C-alpha cells in the first residue's frame with residue numbers, strides 16, 4: 001500500500017520505519033529538506049520532500065506534525081488528496097483535531113499511538129516504538145466504517161493494542177493519566193524550589209533520591225508538551241486539577257486533625273488502587289522510557 005506521512009519526526013519517522021519493514025511504500029513530507037534527507041538516509045521513507053503533491057498517490061495519510069500546525073497542514077494538503085484517501089493523525093489530544101478535520105475530510109479517523117521516548121525529531125525515530133503499546137482510535141458517528149477498519153488494520157500491524165473511544169473520552173482519560181501528572185510533578189518541583197532557606201534547599205537537592213526522581217520526572221520534561229496539553233486539553237486538565245486540589249485539601253485536613261486512622265484508610269485505598277492503572281496484560285515496556293506526549 002502507498003502510505004503518506006506528513007511530519008517526519010519521532011512518531012512520523014518511527015511509523016515510516018515500521019511501515020516500510022512491513023512492505024508498504026512510504027511517501028514522506030516534512031518542512032525542512034534536512035529532515036527529508038535524514039529520513040531517506042535512515043530508510044524511514046521511500047521518498048521524501050517538502051512538497052505535498054506526491055501524496056495524491058497515497059491510499060492512507062498520517063498527519064504526524066505538532067498539534068499546532070495540523071490545521072494549516074490540512075488546508076495545504078486537501079487539494080492534493082484523492083477523494084478515496086483515508087486521513088488519520090497521531091496527536092495526543094483528540095477533540096480539537098477531530099473537530100477541525102472531520103468537517104473538511106469525511107474519510108478521517110482520529111488516532112493516538114500512546115508511545116514515545118525522551119527524544120524528538122527524525123534522528124530519534126526507531127523501529128519497535130509501537131509494539132505492545134496502546135493505539136487509541138476515536139471514531140465519531142460520521143466516521144466511515146471502511147476508513148476506520150483501514151486505520152485499525154495498519155495500527156494493529158504495528159503491534160499496537162487497539163482501543164476505541166469517542167474523542168472527548170480520550171481527552172478526559174489522558175488528562176488523568178498523562179496531563180494531570182505533568183502539572184502535579186511540575187508543581188512539586190516548583191514547591192520544593194520555594195524553600196526560603198538556601199542551605200535547606202541545597203541539602204534537599206543533595207538528599208533527593210528514587211522517590212523524588214520518580215515523582216519529578218514528568219514535570220521536568222519538555223516544556224512545549226506541557227503547554228500543548230494546557231492549550232488543547234484545557235477543560236479536562238482544569239477539571240482534573242480541580243479534583244486533585246480537593247484530594248490535597250482532604251489530605252491536609254486529615255494531617256491537621258491528626259486523624260491517623262482516616263489517613264491510613266486513604267493510603268490503603270490508594271495502595272490497592274494503583275495496580276489497576278498498570279494491569280494491561282500486554283504491557284511489557286518500561287514506563288520510565290515514555291514521555292509526556294505518550
Ligand code: NAP
Pocket residue numbers: 006007008009010011012029030031032033035036064065066067069073090091092093112113114115116117119120121122291292293294
Ligand atoms: P517531533 O519529533 O518534533 O516531530 C514533528 C515533525 O513535524 C518535525 O520533525 C518537523 O519536521 C515536522 N513539521 C513541523 N512543522 C511541519 C509542517 N508545517 N509541515 C510538515 N512537517 C512539519 O514530534 P513528535 O514527538 O513526533 O510529535 C508529532 C505528533 O505526534 C504530535 O502531534 C504529538 O502530539 C504526537 N505524539 C507525540 C508523542 C511523543 O511522545 N512524542 C506520542 C504520541 C503522539 P521538520 O524538521 O521538517 O520541521
